[in-house]
Structure formats: C-alpha cells, structure tokens
Amino acid sequence: MRARIRLRPRVRSLRPVHPAAWLTPALAAATTLAVVLVAVPRDGGGPPGGTHDNSPGSAAAAAAPAPAGKAEPDARDVVLAVHGGAGTALKRDETSPEKEKAYRDGLRRALRAGQRVLDAGGSSTKAVEKAVRVLEDDPLFNAGKGAVFTADAGHELDASIMRGSDMKAGAVAGVKHVRNPITAARLVMDETKHVLLAGQGADDFAAQQGLKPVTQDYFYTQRRWDELMKAKGKQPVKDATKGTVGAVALDRKKDLAAATSTGGLTNKMAGRIGDSPVIGAGTYAKNSTVAASATGQGEVFIRGAATATISDLMEFKGKDVASAAYQVLIERLPKLGGDGGVIALDRAGTFDAPHSSEGMLTGYLTRDGQLVTRIFQDESPPGR
Structure with missing residues (x-):
C-alpha cells in the first residue's frame, strides 16, 4: 500500500513582509508585481468584428458580430x-494603448x-490545454498567476477539461500549490478513473x-x-471582468474538446467552488x-x-449552436440571477x-489562419 504524500511547502523568502501579512502567512513573502509594457499604436482601432492579427498569412474578419438580440453565430470554419x-466591459476611451495591447497579446x-x-496534427484536447496554460501564466487573467484572493487572503484554483470523442473529463478544485491547474485536470482525466479531485488530495x-x-x-x-482590499472595504471593484479563462477546439479528426480554469471570485469564502471545475456547468464537450467553456457567476451556471x-438543446430539441447558446445565456440564466458568457463550437466549426x-474577452482562429480578438464592448455587444 502506497503511503500518501502530503506536501506542505514552506514559503522562504528574503523579501520584506507584506504590510497586510496578518491576513495569511502565505502572503508574508508576497511582493508587488510590476508589469512594464511598451507603448505601441492601437491595433487599428478595432473593427466591429474584433481586431485581426496582421501577421503574415492572416486575413480580414471571418464574420462580424450578429446584431444584438439575435441568435446568430459569430463566425464559421473556426x-x-x-x-x-x-464582466465589466473594457471601454475604448478608458483603455490605454498599452492595456489594449496587453489583453490582445494575451489572447493571441x-x-x-x-x-x-x-497544425501539427495534434488533438483538440491537447490544443485547449496548451491554450489555457498560456492564459494561466498571464497575470492579466484570473487563473494561475494573477488569480484573485479568497476572503482569508489565500488562493484556491479550479480547472476542468473534457474530450468530445468519448466524453472523458478531468477536473481539480480548490488547489493551492499547482501552477497550471488545467494540466492537473488533464492528468486526472488521463491517469485516474475519477473526474474531480479537490483540495489537498488534488495537490x-x-x-x-x-x-x-x-x-x-x-x-x-x-x-x-x-x-481584495476594496472588496473588504465594500468598495466597487472597477474593471471587474471575471477573468476566468477557457478554450474550445476542433481538430483534424473532427474531435471537439473544451477546457476552463479560474481563481474564482474576489473575497470568496475559503472552500467555495464555482462552475469552472464542474462538468456540465463550466465545461462540456460532446x-x-x-x-x-463558460465564465460568469458560477453559482448560477451550476444551478442552470x-x-x-446547450448540448441538450442541440441534441434533443434540434437547435443549432448559436440558438442553443443564446437561449441558455441570454434567456435562461439571467432569470436565475446571474450573468456571464460562453464560447461554443460545433463539429462543423460554427462558433458563437x-x-x-456587459463585456467578454474572446478570440478565435479559423481554419485558414484568420485570427480575431475582441475586448471592447462594441466588438462583442451584450445580449446576443
């Protein structure tokens, strides 16, 4: 019988104690992160359908966003x-060129x-894992590095991944010492008979x-x-994009996959788990x-x-991907008291x-290499 390993890493640092270290010993070694960005011109101002990559081989928009209030796909052949x-939309007149570039570069x-x-013939499962890992390593987003704080000033991260070919899935919840939770979720799927591991056992x-x-x-x-300090002082947190990250993909074999990763909600109760690691709530692939892959108020996405x-409406009601996603996100979930968004991709490459x-940060890539990023409200209006 193998002995269970318990890892309780100690924080060792020569850096000064954080001024608010009384909230948690783990932050005694925390230091201020300074992000230096080089000012560059805006990315062409952003056409209605989003900003397109101008690198060699890229082209113009695959599709402009559908008018508000209509269930039409955003793009095809994705x-x-x-x-x-x-969450809260990024506004052009309040967003510096440096900030715009940072967000677009992260998605790209x-x-x-x-x-x-x-392109190398790899699986959609590996593609979504690799894409989400990049976002987990980017401090702009609420997943991995840059995850939000819990009420006790700690970090608890969640992630899940699902493969559409056989509907296998893996997830971790409440991990505290995993740099890339999406990879841990992939290991749960591939190396165990389980779907979800939580807490110390997952670490x-x-x-x-x-x-x-x-x-x-x-x-x-x-x-x-x-x-966190603003939340504890009951001040509104501006730029409150939920920051949860996710990816969906379609590979050469026509297999689908989805993945989602998050740090949760600012000032959440310790032990709280949202929709991101819950198969059928935050992530699904068939x-x-x-x-x-979903993002928003997790409790509502779990309840709904x-x-x-979305999958059931397509399978049992015969709805297309855009109609099904619209019905769930725009018509159903708000009645439960929460908002958010989803990226949805079917086997034909139809994307919505x-x-x-108010806003949602998204990006997509088409089969012929067109790359689109959307960060402003006028690029991706709410209610559609």
Missing part, C-alpha cells in the same frame, strides 16, 4: 477559440499555442504526477491584492453537439447546468460567444 472572462498567444498543436496527486508545487505567493499580484443544457454581461 478551429480554436478562447475567452478571458466576462493562447490562440497561437493551440494553433501549433492543431498531492499533481505532485505525484510530476507537477512541481509552487508556494502561494507565486499567484500574488498587486492588482488582485488591491481588489462530438455530436458542442464544445463549450449551463454548458450541458453570447454573453449577458
């Missing part, structure tokens, strides 16, 4: 799409990581599988700390219907079984990203 969270890097997998499993643990201060960013319901929230 092989990969990502999201960086739904994720799309390029997944594209490399697909132990990840370490046993060769994922090097990180201490809590790895996830720290000054921006997220400031958001070859005959859809690959979907958001992504599984409806959201009831």
Whole structure:
C-alpha cells in the first residue's frame, strides 16, 4: 500500500513582509508585481468584428458580430477559440494603448499555442490545454498567476477539461500549490478513473504526477491584492471582468474538446467552488453537439447546468449552436440571477460567444489562419 504524500511547502523568502501579512502567512513573502509594457499604436482601432492579427498569412474578419438580440453565430470554419472572462466591459476611451495591447497579446498567444498543436496534427484536447496554460501564466487573467484572493487572503484554483470523442473529463478544485491547474485536470482525466479531485488530495496527486508545487505567493499580484482590499472595504471593484479563462477546439479528426480554469471570485469564502471545475456547468464537450467553456457567476451556471443544457438543446430539441447558446445565456440564466458568457463550437466549426454581461474577452482562429480578438464592448455587444 502506497503511503500518501502530503506536501506542505514552506514559503522562504528574503523579501520584506507584506504590510497586510496578518491576513495569511502565505502572503508574508508576497511582493508587488510590476508589469512594464511598451507603448505601441492601437491595433487599428478595432473593427466591429474584433481586431485581426496582421501577421503574415492572416486575413480580414471571418464574420462580424450578429446584431444584438439575435441568435446568430459569430463566425464559421473556426478551429480554436478562447475567452478571458466576462464582466465589466473594457471601454475604448478608458483603455490605454498599452492595456489594449496587453489583453490582445494575451489572447493571441493562447490562440497561437493551440494553433501549433492543431497544425501539427495534434488533438483538440491537447490544443485547449496548451491554450489555457498560456492564459494561466498571464497575470492579466484570473487563473494561475494573477488569480484573485479568497476572503482569508489565500488562493484556491479550479480547472476542468473534457474530450468530445468519448466524453472523458478531468477536473481539480480548490488547489493551492499547482501552477497550471488545467494540466492537473488533464492528468486526472488521463491517469485516474475519477473526474474531480479537490483540495489537498488534488495537490498531492499533481505532485505525484510530476507537477512541481509552487508556494502561494507565486499567484500574488498587486492588482488582485488591491481588489481584495476594496472588496473588504465594500468598495466597487472597477474593471471587474471575471477573468476566468477557457478554450474550445476542433481538430483534424473532427474531435471537439473544451477546457476552463479560474481563481474564482474576489473575497470568496475559503472552500467555495464555482462552475469552472464542474462538468456540465463550466465545461462540456460532446462530438455530436458542442464544445463549450463558460465564465460568469458560477453559482448560477451550476444551478442552470449551463454548458450541458446547450448540448441538450442541440441534441434533443434540434437547435443549432448559436440558438442553443443564446437561449441558455441570454434567456435562461439571467432569470436565475446571474450573468456571464460562453464560447461554443460545433463539429462543423460554427462558433458563437453570447454573453449577458456587459463585456467578454474572446478570440478565435479559423481554419485558414484568420485570427480575431475582441475586448471592447462594441466588438462583442451584450445580449446576443
């Protein structure tokens, strides 16, 4: 019988103690993250359908966004799409060129990581894992590095992944020492008979599988700390994109896959788990219907079984992907008291990203190499 390994890494640092370290010992080593961005011209101002990559081989828009209030797909012949969270919209007149570039570059890097997998003939499952890993490593998003703080000033991360060909899935919830939770979720799917591992058991499993643990201060960013302080002071948190990340993909074999990763909600109760690691709520993939990754108010997405319901409407009601996603995100979930968005992709490459929230960060890649990123409200209007 194998002994269970318990990893309780100690935070060792020569850096000064954080001024609010009384909230948690793990933040005693936290330091302010300084992000230096080079000012560049705006990305062409952003056409209505989003901003297109101007690198060699790229072209113009695959499709402009559908008018508000209509269930029409955003694009066709899509092989990969990502999201960086739904919530308060980024506004052009309040967003610096540096900030715009940072968000667009983050989405582009994720799309390029997944594209490399697909171009090499790799699986959609590997493509979504690679894309989400890039977003987990980007401190702009609420997943991995840059994850939000819990009420006790810690970090608890969730992630899930699902393969459409056989509907196998893996997830982790409440992990505290896994740098890339999406890879831990993939290992749960591939190396165990289970679907979801949580807490210390999930951290132990990840370490046993060769994922090097990180201490809590790895996830720290000054921006997220400031958001926690505002939340505890009952101040509104501006730029409140939920920041949850996700990806959906379609490979050469016509297999679908979806993945989602998050740090949760700012000031959430310790132990709270949202929709991101819940199969059928935050993530779902089935070859005959859809690959979907959601972002928003997790409790509502769990109660509404958001992504599984999109699939069910397609399978049992004969709805197309855009109509099914619209019905769930725009018509059903708001009645339960929450908002958010979803990226949904069917086996024909039809893509839609409806959201009831004010804004949503998305990007997609078509089969012929067109890459589109959308971060502003006029690029991806709510209610459609």
